[in-house]
Amino acid sequence: MRSVRSFRFRPRELPSGNMKLLTHNLLSSHVRGVGTRGFPLRLQATEVRINPVEFNPDFVARMIPKVEWAALVQAADTLNLAEVPKEPTEGYEHDETFLRKMHHVLLEVDVLEGTLQCPESGRLFPISRGIPNMLLNDEETET
Amino acid sequence: MKKLKSAERLFLLIKKQLPITVPSLSKGKILNEMQRLVNDDPGSWLKAISLWKELLECDTKREKVSQRDANPLKRKVGENEIVIAKKLKVEEIQMVEESHREDQRDRLTEYYLEQGNAVTQTEALQEQGPQNDLVKTAGTENLEDLTFRVSCRCSGNIVKAFTAQEVGRVVGIALMRKFGWKANLRNPYLEIFMHLSDAYSVVGIPLFRVPLASRTYIQTAGLRSTIAWAMASIAEIKAGALVLDPMCGLGTILVEAAEEWPDVYYMGADVSDSQLLGACDNLKAAGLADKIDLLQGSVTELPLPSQSVDVIISDIPFGKKFKLGKDIKSILQEMERVLRVDGTMVLLLSEDHRRHLRDCRGSSILLTSQESPPEMKMLLNPDKRTGTSDKVSPSHKASSSQCPRRVLACGSLVPVECFKVSLGKTDAFICKYKKAHASGLSAAGCHEPGAQPEMATLQEFPSPQDSL
Numbered sequence: 001m002r003s004v005r006s007f008r009f010r011p012r013e014l015p016s017g018n019m020k021l022l023t024h025n026l027l028s029s030h031v032r033g034v035g036t037r038g039f040p041l042r043l044q045a046t047e048v049r050i051n052p053v054e055f056n057p058d059f060v061a062r063m064i065p066k067v068e069w070a071a072l073v074q075a076a077d078t079l080n081l082a083e084v085p086k087e088p089t090e091g092y093e094h095d096e097t098f099l100r101k102m103h104h105v106l107l108e109v110d111v112l113e114g115t116l117q118c119p120e121s122g123r124l125f126p127i128s129r130g131i132p133n134m135l136l137n138d139e140e141t142e143t
Numbered sequence: 144m145k146k147l148k149s150a151e152r153l154f155l156l157i158k159k160q161l162p163i164t165v166p167s168l169s170k171g172k173i174l175n176e177m178q179r180l181v182n183d184d185p186g187s188w189l190k191a192i193s194l195w196k197e198l199l200e201c202d203t204k205r206e207k208v209s210q211r212d213a214n215p216l217k218r219k220v221g222e223n224e225i226v227i228a229k230k231l232k233v234e235e236i237q238m239v240e241e242s243h244r245e246d247q248r249d250r251l252t253e254y255y256l257e258q259g260n261a262v263t264q265t266e267a268l269q270e271q272g273p274q275n276d277l278v279k280t281a282g283t284e285n286l287e288d289l290t291f292r293v294s295c296r297c298s299g300n301i302v303k304a305f306t307a308q309e310v311g312r313v314v315g316i317a318l319m320r321k322f323g324w325k326a327n328l329r330n331p332y333l334e335i336f337m338h339l340s341d342a343y344s345v346v347g348i349p350l351f352r353v354p355l356a357s358r359t360y361i362q363t364a365g366l367r368s369t370i371a372w373a374m375a376s377i378a379e380i381k382a383g384a385l386v387l388d389p390m391c392g393l394g395t396i397l398v399e400a401a402e403e404w405p406d407v408y409y410m411g412a413d414v415s416d417s418q419l420l421g422a423c424d425n426l427k428a429a430g431l432a433d434k435i436d437l438l439q440g441s442v443t444e445l446p447l448p449s450q451s452v453d454v455i456i457s458d459i460p461f462g463k464k465f466k467l468g469k470d471i472k473s474i475l476q477e478m479e480r481v482l483r484v485d486g487t488m489v490l491l492l493s494e495d496h497r498r499h500l501r502d503c504r505g506s507s508i509l510l511t512s513q514e515s516p517p518e519m520k521m522l523l524n525p526d527k528r529t530g531t532s533d534k535v536s537p538s539h540k541a542s543s544s545q546c547p548r549r550v551l552a553c554g555s556l557v558p559v560e561c562f563k564v565s566l567g568k569t570d571a572f573i574c575k576y577k578k579a580h581a582s583g584l585s586a587a588g589c590h591e592p593g594a595q596p597e598m599a600t601l602q603e604f605p606s607p608q609d610s611l
Contacts, residue, residue, distance in 0.1 A: 016424075017423050019438070022436070030444040039448055051433070059408075062383025062406075130423075131438060134440035135439055135444075
């Protein structure tokens with residue numbers, strides 16, 4: 001039985017969600033036994049969209065200290081984004097160029113389809129329609 | 144005024160009086176009393192109605208010049224207490240005219256929200272007197288061809304004597320006689336709401352046709368928006384914070400929070416595909432898809448590192464679907480894990496959940512007698528302002544006398560405040576917690592003999608939380 005979501009009938013609507021790199025920067029695998037080695041998740045994207053977001057320098061500046069830099073650089077590389085600095089520059093709070101770059105990377109890149117892979121267990125978590133599915137099945141959960 | 148987020152409905156007060164004392168008066172006398180509501184002071188009726196008309200006009204003007212007013216009104220909201228939806232389905236919050244604002248909209252009068260406090264009401268009514276002179280009562284002539292409808296609600300003793308319809312009819316007839324208005328039950332121009340209870344007799348005019356709780360920016364409503372906003376407002380959301388709703392459902396709480404506190408990053412998680420799709424719709428409709436990111440995951444296995452989130456706000460599902468006991472405990476544990484130290488957690492709990500949590504705690508700590516009443520208390524009297532609830536649980540102090548180390552060892556979520564709210568048919572509790580220190584710290588000593596590890600609670604003993 002042909003599913004409705006065949007290419008011919010695919011409605012031209014916007015996908016539901018949009019996973020931002022800031023979110024990716026926080027996601028970690030909760031597979032049993034993995035612990036802190038479940039971060040960062042290896043990102044692979046098959047569909048990405050650049051989506052302009054209003055620049056709020058204050059907000060970006062506040063997010064910078066929360067960012068796991070290595071994970072962000074890795075993700076940006078995978079997506080072939082422009083060079084992301086290895087670490088925040090001194091006095092970044094007032095460096096508009098820097099903040100704009102970070103704003104773009106963290107908030108304007110929407111991953112719509114792809115996978116996230118747990119570095120320790122290899123488990124793949126799918127991202128579909130912009131929403132990462134991190135649900136674990138019974139064997140994988142820690143109890 | 145439409146920006147008031149925690150109010151269900153707003154009414155323009157016409158009259159507020161002491162209650163009609165039922166037992167002492169005969170039926171005839173009570174009817175008389177009711178008629179007096181109308182007849183005694185026709186002036187206040189007319190004033191209120193002309194005010195109301197003004198507001199309607201201003202409303203249409205406002206649509207054109209909306210931006211300018213947004214901020215002053217918001218400031219006003221900030222000054223007021225948060226009104227929490229009470230038990231009545233139709234909420235009556237009295238509004239009294241306070242002052243005239245001097246700007247181009249000089250006929251727009253400012254209003255402030257009040258809890259049902261008789262004293263302040265009369266003061267305010269007195270204020271109304273001189274102020275109203277400034278209000279042009281030129282509209283009085285036009286009031287003759289008003290159509291109206293009286294809706295009445297009775298509670299308390301008066302229910303024994305009269306039904307709501309009877310009261311409505313009596314007042315309606317009095318109004319017709321007094322002012323010459325016509326009654327129109329189907330589609331009245333003016334609606335009058337009355338509430339007769341044991342505490343007061345109130346008459347008012349609703350300011351908006353649609354309850355404020357129905358937001359323009361929400362597509363599919365889940366949790367009542369007023370409650371969602373109230374929860375977000377006590378969660379201490381600061382700019383640059385990371386806020387998580389681990390059981391976001393349709394995203395109501397996140398939307399309310401993001402509308403009010405925009406410089407924040409929000410994340411919502413849910414297990415259900417359909418709920419998440421609904422949430423996506425809501426986010427899009429509200430234009431908040433860039434501030435709120437959604438993910439699919441279980442609250443018992445949050446895919447986030449420990450201590451990564453500043454604020455957690457959540458509506459714990461009620462009902463049979465969620466078994467009490469183990470599930471609640473693992474949910475709370477997981478939420479506690481991802482919450483940063485000094486982070487805030489605000490939960491909406493059913494009576495059952497709350498009782499269960501409290502009972503658990505009671506049994507695992509020796510000092511049952513000392514701790515039970517004050518620990519998580521404060522059923523907020525709807526008449527009081529929200530600020531008067533007590534702070535940190537005294538059980539901490541109690542336990543410290545027995546075992547000084549225990550205060551720190553017993554879990555890290557400290558209850559701060561708890562408010563009882565009405566969700567229409569049922570009641571629930573908004574409970575706020577703060578995280579005191581990193582969970583899972585094993586303080587040397589202080590394990591109560593015989594304490595069952597499964598009965599772990601918010602104040603639980605350090606169990607091996609997590610391999611993280």
